[in-house]
């Protein structure tokens with residue numbers, strides 16, 4: 001193996017190049033300056049994007065990772081630089097997003113002494129990373145970087161934090177790189193057990209009312225085609241979790257909609273009528289199950305899952321296949337009998353019809369004067385025809401966008417599911433656009449969350465990222481206001497916002513925009529936004545006190561889903 | 565569900581901070597660790613954690629899976645009381661005067677199968693291995709002589725199965741290729 005004498009800083013960059021990284025998001029500072037200095041020499045190979053806040057760098061890396069399937073990388077300085085990543089790390093941990101965060105650290109001799117900008121990076125990042133490591137010797141850099149990439153991307157993906165002391169960045173050593181292929185104590189792909197595949201097939205073949213629950217695991221495994229082949233062969237209706245959205249095309253005849261709190265009526269009530277729930281790379285989050293005690297108790301449960309610790313964690317599985325789900329689909333397909341569940345499928349169609357009349361119609365074709373979030377999404381669908389990438393923030397607009405946005409392609413939805421991070425949307429949309437420069441990225445954001453990371457408009461402008469920002473302004477922290485209305489006697493404690501002039505703010509960052517408050521102007525404004533070449537802010541003033549329905553209220557059973 | 569005592573054994577690489585990663589799993593669920601011992605296992609370079617915990621069957625399964633999921637943990641098991649043989653060690657420091665003035669302490673040492681480790685003109689150190697209730701009993705019996713210091717270790721445990729489970733696992737890793745290499 002050929003070696004070359006380099007500094008620790010250069011070793012970091014060479015390692016990134018060995019792993020095929022060409023984009024990183026970050027923010028410099030004292031303890032990481034040696035690496036930034038080297039980045040200056042490598043500008044033609046690595047595009048470092050300066051965000052306006054480290055949280056923005058982390059979310060951008062997440063957005064990048066989610067739409068590309070590659071690792072998102074960010075780089076920050078010690079102390080506050082590192083602590084500003086916490087929300088992004090925690091988000092990536094819950095949503096299984098492969099990101100690698102590199103932080104500079106005080107020189108090793110000062111570790112533990114409360115030196116300037118020293119913080120216990122290992123300590124604080126431990127519960128919110130899949131793996132973390134502190135490097136104090138330059139010669140450890142290549143091996144640990146290789147290991148970080150291996151761990152972040154394999155098995156159930158997740159965030160990795162690498163903390164490198166400043167002396168290790170300066171020290172020189174002989175560099176050579178070898179990709180990591182194995183870590184003794186880590187089993188990323190458990191061996192598939194054919195016995196359980198056979199047992200699962202038997203349950204599936206005998207089920208009269210099977211329901212597939214599609215999670216992000218299907219996307220992370222790249223098993224979308226195999227999943228479709230599986231559900232099509234047995235004609236199984238398939239519903240998706242928030243993060244499973246876009247795994248199958250919206251218009252697929254077996255796609256019966258979203259699960260959970262603000263999901264569709266059919267999949268929620270049918271969960272409690274089904275005789276077999278087939279969980280596909282999902283983890284029965286409480287937003288999906290509602291009250292677990294009354295969740296699908298009549299049904300048998302088959303669980304396909306790569307993460308052993310998710311099996312039986314919330315819902316007990318009758319049969320579990322612990323393996324990469326793509327392999328599981330490949331193994332089970334030949335054992336699945338061609339089947340028809342026409343009558344069962346019809347029940348979902350009827351449930352949808354019922355929900356359409358009760359909820360959807362007035363959401364997307366409202367007759368009242370005020371604009372609705374639903375009609376905005378409907379018109380976006382009419383323009384984009386399922387080809388756009390949707391990035392959302394957190395709140396009512398997130399639920400409405402996920403309910404109504406149409407997708408033709410997988411990896412087209414980026415949202416903060418597990419952590420529900422307000423402020424995620426704008427930087428994640430920037431990251432998504434960076435990863436997919438040729439696609440249209442639509443960022444649907446609320447007026448509250450927009451103001452949490454609004455500074456990233458600067459990043460968007462500086463990098464000419466043509467993100468289409470759709471700000472659904474209801475002048476409220478809408479989702480919290482809805483709960484106050486329903487469960488706290490309409491006592492609107494600290495949820496109404498006195499908002500700035502968003503268009504002027506965008507203009508200050510160099511971004512064009514327009515505000516719409518009348519239905520007659522809406523379609524034209526949306527068309528204008530998509531016609532515009534660069535980034536664009538479309539603010540839609542929507543009804544202030546609209547609620548999101550259906551809703552499985554906290555502690556209620558999925559079968560008690562409310563339509564009003 | 566019924567609470568009982570479980571002994572968790574976890575085998576890991578020797579990496580910094582791992583103890584923290586393991587204890588976080590208990591802290592998050594508000595579980596109290598009764599005792600904890602860490603030392604190198606029979607296999608060089610692999611460390612063994614022995615953790616005693618009172619909880620129920622359902623929770624112990626989940627917790628052990630979460631421990632095993634930690635990248636640097638090779639394997640984690642939980643065992644019930646009847647599946648293991650275990651000991652703790654306790655040290656007692658008493659004034660030597662108490663020993664010379666009567667034969668009672670000597671009697672206790674015999675009765676409890678304890679032993680005397682060190683005698684100086686000022687103090688005497690007594691050692692007893694056994695289960696917690698036994699080391700406690702001896703402590704209670706010696707209290708009246710004025711125990712100057714008393715300390716008890718965490719648990720060490722060995723399974724009743726003939727072979728250490730980890731070696732079986734490591735063998736299986738090699739022969740059955742339990743992990744699919746990427």
Ligand SMILES: Cc1ncc(C[n+]2csc(CCOP(=O)(O)OP(=O)(O)O)c2C)c(N)n1
Pocket residue numbers: 393394395396397398420421422423445446447448449450472474476477478479480
């Ligand atoms: C960082 C953070 N703080 C608080 C919350 C709690 N929260 C959830 S939704 C929501 C309201 C969001 O308001 P807005 O961004 O205007 O979206 P809307 O619900 O009105 O569409 C709040 C405060 C959160 N999810 N994240």
Ligand SMILES: [Mg+2]
Pocket residue numbers: 395446447448472473474475476477478
């Ligand atoms: Mg709002």
